[in-house]
Amino acid sequence: MRKIPTNLVPSPAKAELPLDLTGPHITAGASSAHRLYQALCEMIVGGLVKPGEPLPPSRTLAKQTGFRRNAVVTAYERLIADGFADATVGSGTFVAARIPAPAADSKKPKAVVEAPRQGAFSLGCTHIDERAVQRFRAFGRRMRAFGPEHLHYGDPRGSRELRAAIADHLLSARGLRCDPDQIMLTSGTLHALRIVLSAILKPNDQVWCEDPGYPAARKTISHCGYRAVPVPVDEHGIRVAKGRTAASSARAAYVTPSHQFPLGVQMSMPRRLELLDWARQAGAFVLEDDYDSEFRYDGAPLMSLAGIDHLQRVIYMGTFAKTLFPGLRIGYCALPERLIADVTAARAALDRFPGTLMEGAVADMLNSGAFAANLKRVRKLYREARDALAETLEAASDGALSVPVPSQGLHLVARFDPSVELTVAAQAKQAAGAEGWLLADTYSRARPLPGFVLGFSGHAVPQLVASAERLARESRGALRARSKSARRA
Structure with a gap:
């Protein structure tokens, strides 16, 4: 017994x-x-x-x-x-x-695989509510169901069920009306960028990129054989007039208008209309990376650029990496009708079609309301993390850092005075052992500003506060050391 x-x-x-x-x-x-x-x-x-x-x-x-x-x-x-x-x-x-x-006998030696270190301030981390986790696991029956749709090559755009659910989400959340046929599933924003550019550009074509901007997008554009042209950004967004001067024959522009990465500014309506006017006149397309628009803390999300343009010259790109979790590896883009055939053909030539096992589970999340409920709950957590991080940095740096509180997004920027040398930020970050990015690393040609790009989503508030106090302390110390060195010189 x-x-x-x-x-x-x-x-x-x-x-x-x-x-x-x-x-x-x-x-x-x-x-x-x-x-x-x-x-x-x-x-x-x-x-x-x-x-x-x-x-x-x-x-x-x-x-x-x-x-x-x-x-x-x-x-x-x-x-x-x-x-x-x-x-x-x-x-x-x-x-x-x-x-x-x-499981194998616990007495036997086990191979240990360490996950990549994700310390405080790492960008791209998320939190998913436990209720959403349970719901997602319940949807595992969809993922485990092995039907005939998995036994043949699928639509290069992905399952219509998920594309229809995304179209409904875009209409309600972003004011973007489109048909499911205009949606294409990808493994993320950079994947969408690569596919779309291959369909609309020729080798050595020029692409406007925000400066400062998202380094990974610039690298993708250059790696694919196109010329990334840095265009300065001000408090209203990308400076279209500067873009016309730098590259009047550019065939595309990559922008983050709702929450500019990394500065966090929102592209003003006059600047949006100016950008769309340029695209129409030049016969170019605007690639709108709407990477974190669901996380707006002051009022409803702004209307997307694609919604204003009605998907004529704008290609909209979104992702579930921020709204659910990065490991899901599902993103999407919404295409102008004239581009559907060319972009679909480009997708089929690149990697044939997206994986099918997860699509039904994500569609169920969207259609059941579990996706919206999770967003509502984690948005509150991220707001608390944002406020705690900003308040701690401002107070503990004793004026060394300026920390504008973003109304949207999953990261913030902490800046030194523009007169401070860039090495001060680098020294403080290294001494504090901080994750995140140096603000200077997001610049291409414009004069870099000294500071940090710090993620606050997916991190525990006590960890953020302790790390912020350490970074602020090291920032004060690096400033003092630089000041003493200057006086001796």
Whole structure:
């Protein structure tokens, strides 16, 4: 007879389960549903219940564990989604006839794969609400369902179901009306940029790029054989007149109008109309990277440039890397009708078509309201992180840093006075062991400003505050050291 550890939930009745809710396999501090899921998995894999054996009704297990019934239901749904259990309408929930293989013997040496370090201020980190995680896992049934659509080459633009859900989202969130046929799925913004440029440009064609701007986009443009032309940015956005002077024959412009990267300015309406006028006159296209527009903290998101233009000369690019998580690797672009055939052909030539297994799950997230609910919850977390970071930097730097609080986005810029040498910021960042970017690294030709580009999304507030205090302290120290050196000279 199997010996039951003393720390298991008591099981006097036959219907009760020998659940270990305190062992090392349980994540401390996790939700009730997650801990119960872990305990059930351990019990099933360990053979305490046999394949095909019925599990207690959710009310019975809730009474046994003291958890709420919805936690039990959520745990059961996840067991089913992950293949540990099956459900039969009217009969209940049963241990699956075939379950995943048990983990390897813990005494055997294990290979350890370290995740890339993501310290405070790293850009591109996200948080996803636990309720959204549970919902996403429940949608695992969609990902696990193996249908005929996975057995042949698909539409180069991706599944129509997800494209239709994205079109609905763009209409409600960004004021952009488009048909699902105008949407193309990609693995991210840079992938979309590469595909689109290959369809609309010829080798050595010029592309306007904001200066300062997103370095990865500039590198992608240059790597693909096009000429990235830096165009200065001011408080109104890209300076179109400067672009005309620098490259009047440019065939495209890459911009971040809703939240300019990295400075955070919003392109003014006169500047937007000026940019669209140039595109029409030059027969050029504007590539709008709308990378974080869903995270606006003061009022509704601004209308997209593509929405103003009605997708005539603007190609809109978005991503789920910020709104859900980077590992999803799903982005998209919305195309003018005249470009659908050419861009689709370019996509088919580059990598044929996007992966199909995740598309249904993401479509369910959008259509069920879980996506919007997650945005609402994490937007509050990011606002708190933004405020804590800005307040700490301002106070702890004692005037050394200026920190404009952005009304949108997932990063902020902390600047020294423009007269400060760039080496001061580099020394402070290195001494503080800070992640994030040097502001100077985002410039191409314009005179760089000294400061930092700091991400606040996906980081715990205590970690942000402690790191901000350290960076501010080192910034003061680097300034003092530079001042003493100047006086001696």
